[in-house]
Amino acid sequence: MSAAKIPFVDLGQQYQALKREMDSAVTAVMGRGDFILGEDVAAFEREFAEFCQAEHCIGVSDGLDALQLALRVLGIGPGDEVILPTHTFIATALAVWQSGAKPVLVDVDPRCYTMDPEATARAITPRTKALLPVHLYGQPADMDPLLDLARKHKLSVVEDAAQAHGAEYKGRRCGTLGDIGCFSFYPGKNLGAYGDAGGITTQREDLANRLRILRNYGQQPKNVHPLKGFNSRLDTMQAAILRVKLRHLEAWNESRRKAAARYGELLLNSKIQAPATATYAKHVWHLYVIETDHRPAVQSALDAAGASHGVHYPSPVHLHEAFRDLGYARGSFPVAEALTPRIVSLPIFPEITEDQIRRIATACRSV
Numbered sequence: 001m002s003a004a005k006i007p008f009v010d011l012g013q014q015y016q017a018l019k020r021e022m023d024s025a026v027t028a029v030m031g032r033g034d035f036i037l038g039e040d041v042a043a044f045e046r047e048f049a050e051f052c053q054a055e056h057c058i059g060v061s062d063g064l065d066a067l068q069l070a071l072r073v074l075g076i077g078p079g080d081e082v083i084l085p086t087h088t089f090i091a092t093a094l095a096v097w098q099s100g101a102k103p104v105l106v107d108v109d110p111r112c113y114t115m116d117p118e119a120t121a122r123a124i125t126p127r128t129k130a131l132l133p134v135h136l137y138g139q140p141a142d143m144d145p146l147l148d149l150a151r152k153h154k155l156s157v158v159e160d161a162a163q164a165h166g167a168e169y170k171g172r173r174c175g176t177l178g179d180i181g182c183f184s185f186y187p188g189k190n191l192g193a194y195g196d197a198g199g200i201t202t203q204r205e206d207l208a209n210r211l212r213i214l215r216n217y218g219q220q221p222k223n224v225h226p227l228k229g230f231n232s233r234l235d236t237m238q239a240a241i242l243r244v245k246l247r248h249l250e251a252w253n254e255s256r257r258k259a260a261a262r263y264g265e266l267l268l269n270s271k272i273q274a275p276a277t278a279t280y281a282k283h284v285w286h287l288y289v290i291e292t293d294h295r296p297a298v299q300s301a302l303d304a305a306g307a308s309h310g311v312h313y314p315s316p317v318h319l320h321e322a323f324r325d326l327g328y329a330r331g332s333f334p335v336a337e338a339l340t341p342r343i344v345s346l347p348i349f350p351e352i353t354e355d356q357i358r359r360i361a362t363a364c365r366s367v
Ligand SMILES: Cc1ncc(COP(=O)(O)O)c(C=O)c1O
Pocket: 062, 063, 064, 065, 088, 089, 091, 092, 134, 160, 162, 163, 183, 184, 185, 186, 196, 197, 198
């Protein structure tokens, strides 16, 4: 009999473990009927702000909107440039485009895969208004040199923390390092809803107040519209679900760290390059991404072992058709271009077992 398939994440198993709490949280929303900006939204915002060590959290409809609203509230728009890494999920660049500003891409660190501060310094022009580092795979970007650049050139800093709930840079949580932090609660994230959801964190009360207005039709109070806004409210049902899960997030992140450490031990002295953790980072392992010279063979070995796998991401932003108009070409960002054909994401989720990790590591080593 062949062994059971290893999923990439196991949301069904997680639901079974939380079923009683979850069902009663969702039923309570339906009983109250406060579906739009209901009491669970305000409660989740308080609890997630506390988790992030942030002063304010504003719940929004998804991570892309979190980024887009963050740029807008900082006054960024047409004629402005925003610098971001080319090795990221497309949403980071789409948010800049949606704000009306121009995305300016830079290469990434070859071992930590986050925005290269020296390349960032070279990309600054008189039109640059903001830096948009991504805490990729759950590891913070190297923020101190980026924050220095921001101070020197009077730039805003928006963190794309969509993959970094609870990650820390020199003891400080992601989402509190720049002016604004943006989170996605897409179902597969370390903290994931049962649909689309997102959140924005900030220490600045002025920005928090404007964001609350912007996400709700630019309205405050009812039928008074001081701003042109959006319908980008965090759904109350999703907030109720996120509150249940948030109680477990610290423990889940710890389980992910244990799983990553086990992978590291089992892949030692092999041809697989395990991911690096920077000395400044407390990693939350949203993704466990290895590098290999033999990607097709590793993928086949994982298939044969019944293990799911992925590639995050197969193409850097500058090589997508959608962003051809930015004028970059193959060769523009050599680190990201060398990386993308070599990476494979292995399954990592809080419930992953020792046996599953062993099967996956053995398959990787067999190549
Ligand atoms: C790095 C990054 N930025 C932004 C997003 C966008 O988040 P969402 O899918 O919630 O819009 C995601 C996740 O999908 C992401 O991984």
